[in-house]
Amino acid sequence: GAGVSQTPSNKVTEKGKYVELRCDPISGHTALYWYRQSLGQGPEFLIYFQGTGAADDSGLPNDRFFAVRPEGSVSTLKIQRTERGDSAVYLCASSLGGMNEQFFGPGTRLTVL
Amino acid sequence: GDSVTQMEGPVTLSEEAFLTINCTYTATGYPSLFWYVQYPGEGLQLLLKATKADDKGSNKGFEATYRKETTSFHLEKGSVQVSDSAVYFCALSVTRIVGRGGSNYKLTFGKGTLLTVNP
Numbered sequence: 001g002a003g004v005s006q007t008p009s010n011k012v013t014e015k016g017k018y019v020e021l022r023c024d025p026i027s028g029h030t031a032l033y034w035y036r037q038s039l040g041q042g043p044e045f046l047i048y049f050q051g052t053g054a055a056d057d058s059g060l061p062n063d064r065f066f067a068v069r070p071e072g073s074v075s076t077l078k079i080q081r082t083e084r085g086d087s088a089v090y091l092c093a094s095s096l097g098g099m100n101e102q103f104f105g106p107g108t109r110l111t112v113l
Numbered sequence: 114g115d116s117v118t119q120m121e122g123p124v125t126l127s128e129e130a131f132l133t134i135n136c137t138y139t140a141t142g143y144p145s146l147f148w149y150v151q152y153p154g155e156g157l158q159l160l161l162k163a164t165k166a167d168d169k170g171s172n173k174g175f176e177a178t179y180r181k182e183t184t185s186f187h188l189e190k191g192s193v194q195v196s197d198s199a200v201y202f203c204a205l206s207v208t209r210i211v212g213r214g215g216s217n218y219k220l221t222f223g224k225g226t227l228l229t230v231n232p
């Protein structure tokens with residue numbers, strides 16, 4: 001079956017611009033996570049959705065970052081006024097919830113010039 | 114807070130060599146432990162896991178044992194192959210109560226270890 005998909009695979013933008021990154025989880029997965037992976041580092045947690053609601057957004061670095069999941073399936077991570085330090089690979093993962101395995105998408109590589 | 118420290122790479126081995134990648138953790142709570150692998154050009158995949166002390170996770174010839182007394186979860190394989198070349202991440206998850214009584218099972222990762230196996 002289809003895995004987690006993320007679009008775009010690559011995004012290049014200029015400092016100060018707004019970007020949206022999309023995640024399509026595996027069908028039926030109620031839990032959705034966003035992580036950010038900087039060069040040479042492991043993924044770091046950003047936000048967790050259970051259904052439509054953001055159950056834990058404690059990993060978002062500041063108020064320029066926001067994410068939604070309006071129908072409990074597709075999620076969009078939104079970054080306002082991008083900065084060069086936002087450059088990273090943004091990963092999405094979904095699961096059936098609880099301690100079930102998280103399945104990761106291929107990531108979106110964001111480059112802020 | 115929770116953290117994972119894993120052996121820095123890169124690690125370069127010859128085919129059929131023995132592999133150990135060390136991983137230790139700090140957690141406020143009782144974590145589940147994981148090894149994830151990222152093959153070139155692919156996304157992160159779960160390799161193996163262990164959910165309680167003394168459990169051994171195994172998959173594709175890889176093994177790791179949950180050692181609570183030493184807070185470790187070292188990855189081992191007796192005979193590596195060229196196809197094992199990848200980046201390996203140790204990770205933990207501790208159930209956190211959040212918001213309106215829900216729970217977060219987020220993963221906390223180490224920095225990753227690049228393994229290259231030469232023929």
